[in-house]
Amino acid sequence: MKKLVILSIALVFANVTFAQRMLTRSGEIKFDASMPNFVEIAGKSNTVSAILDATNGQFATSVIIKSIRFKVPLMEEHFNENYMESSKFANSTFKGKIAGFDAKKLAATKIAYDVEGDLTIHGVTKKVKTKIFLTSNGSKVGATGNFLVHAQDYGIEIPSLVKEKFAEQIKVSFSFDLDSK
Numbered sequence: 001m002k003k004l005v006i007l008s009i010a011l012v013f014a015n016v017t018f019a020q021r022m023l024t025r026s027g028e029i030k031f032d033a034s035m036p037n038f039v040e041i042a043g044k045s046n047t048v049s050a051i052l053d054a055t056n057g058q059f060a061t062s063v064i065i066k067s068i069r070f071k072v073p074l075m076e077e078h079f080n081e082n083y084m085e086s087s088k089f090a091n092s093t094f095k096g097k098i099a100g101f102d103a104k105k106l107a108a109t110k111i112a113y114d115v116e117g118d119l120t121i122h123g124v125t126k127k128v129k130t131k132i133f134l135t136s137n138g139s140k141v142g143a144t145g146n147f148l149v150h151a152q153d154y155g156i157e158i159p160s161l162v163k164e165k166f167a168e169q170i171k172v173s174f175s176f177d178l179d180s181k
Contacts, residue, residue: 022178043068057101106136146173
């Protein structure tokens with residue numbers, strides 16, 4: 001009987017701890033490096049993982065570079081082989097913290113928070129700070145936002161032959177529906 005009570009208590013605490021972590025494996029990330037009057041240079045992945053620790057605001061994401069899709073298959077091939085070198089740098093990650101995060105304040109209307117952390121792209125890690133917009137519908141937390149990156153900051157070389165077709169500032173946007181599983 002004593003073992004059953006101890007096991008029950010342990011399971012309750014494990015569920016409480018687990019429920020405080022919200023996650024998804026089907027988040028979305030988009031990027032756009034297009035220049036006006038040139039071919040669209042944009043990609044999207046719908047298999048981005050993200051996790052939010054509701055107790056302390058720790059937030060992390062990971063995308064497999066080869067999961068990013070383009071309208072033109074040849075562009076996808078060049079992206080993976082020539083620019084991102086996805087066989088060498090398979091993932092891009094973000095690990096950070098949402099400043100002033102309070103899960104009790106989340107509601108159906110968007111609340112803007114600052115999020116700051118380490119963004120790793122192409123094997124290079126840089127500190128970034130941006131806004132994240134959070135909503136809640138009870139069991140799920142929605143997280144959206146966008147930020148800019150510069151390819152050269154992450155060691156991504158754009159050949160001079162096509163450089164004028166690429167935006168200097170690449171727009172990245174994200175959208176996650178996180179739930180406790």
